[in-house]
Amino acid sequence: MKRGGVVTGAAAAVLLAGGGAAAFVMVGEENTPAAASSAAPAATAEVTRSDLVDTEAVDGTLGYSDRLALPNHARGTVTRVRKEGGVVRRGGWLYRVDGRPVVLMYGDIPVYRTLSSSTSGKDVRQLERNLKALGYDPGTVDEDFTRETGQAVREWQDDAGLEETGTVGAAQVAVAPGAVRIAEVTAAAGTSAGQSVVTTTSTRRTVHVDLDSADQRLARAGAPVTVDLPGGVSVRGRIAEVGTVAEPVEQNGQPTGESTIDLEITLDDDGDLGRLDQAPVTVNLRSQVREDVLSVPVEALLALREGGYGVRLAGGRVIAVETGVFAAGRVEVSGGGLAEGAKVEVPET
Incomplete structure (x- = not known):
């Protein structure tokens, strides 16, 4: 079972500590740079307000229904x-x-x-x-x-x-x-x-997923999904059926102690699918949705020495922020001094 590549809060902290943002670790309560950056960020990004959808990727199989x-x-x-x-x-x-x-x-x-x-x-x-x-x-x-x-x-x-x-x-x-x-x-x-x-x-195309029973929270009939097809094409769909019986997983004829439930996914448009049958696909299931929140690119986050995260506004001032959902390269943020349309610094690419 392929598990998702969603960046969680803990993973983001590791990235910030070991990646390009390490040059911007802040000092205590004053929020001033601890060391000069060898490549100070010159680019900016906008604080936006929108819905953030956190997804988890699982393996699926594209085929035809009612075999x-x-x-x-x-x-x-x-x-x-x-x-x-x-x-x-x-x-x-x-x-x-x-x-x-x-x-x-x-x-x-x-x-x-x-x-x-x-x-x-x-x-x-x-x-x-x-x-x-x-x-x-x-x-x-x-x-x-x-x-x-x-x-x-x-x-x-x-x-x-x-x-x-x-x-x-x-x-x-x-x-x-x-x-x-x-x-x-x-x-x-x-x-x-x-x-x-x-x-x-x-003649109807569907995607079948053997979902780890531990991930049942991701399985809700009618929920929208995105399916990544071979060749890089993505199509939208919805969960049509959620199995109610957990099926034990075996390896070499022996039970592993794990189990799965069946998910059947219908696709909104199968015009781009060609004649693919029994093809491996990646299904992006929604794990969390945050509506109408402020967000910035993940790379705008700075690890603060006293703990937590901050962002540097375009004018140079650093403010502490609370983080929420990480999704699609962005992170939910809140804190005093943040407003929709404000500019924050990001590493120059």
């Missing part, structure tokens, strides 16, 4: 499969067995029986909706398999390359909520069609 080994009920030899990554929509074939296609239809009721003139029910309504959407007329869309339904089925079967039986069974049709993507072919052409021929996903 499923699609059940197969056709018996025979697989004669044709689609390429992995291809998308199948309503009425399209998923694969072929003994030359006959298994066709995708939309819905949430699997084909668990043969639909014919002797059947009625919600699965009949689902079939008729699909037939109508594909351009065939089943008559009134209802729960009754009528003569018109059978005629529409035969017309559909003729066009799809199926035997014109007028009945529909699980060997002909697979059901999914919408278009599916072929994630993996599990039975190559020429092999026997087993319990599954293809593994599918939805």
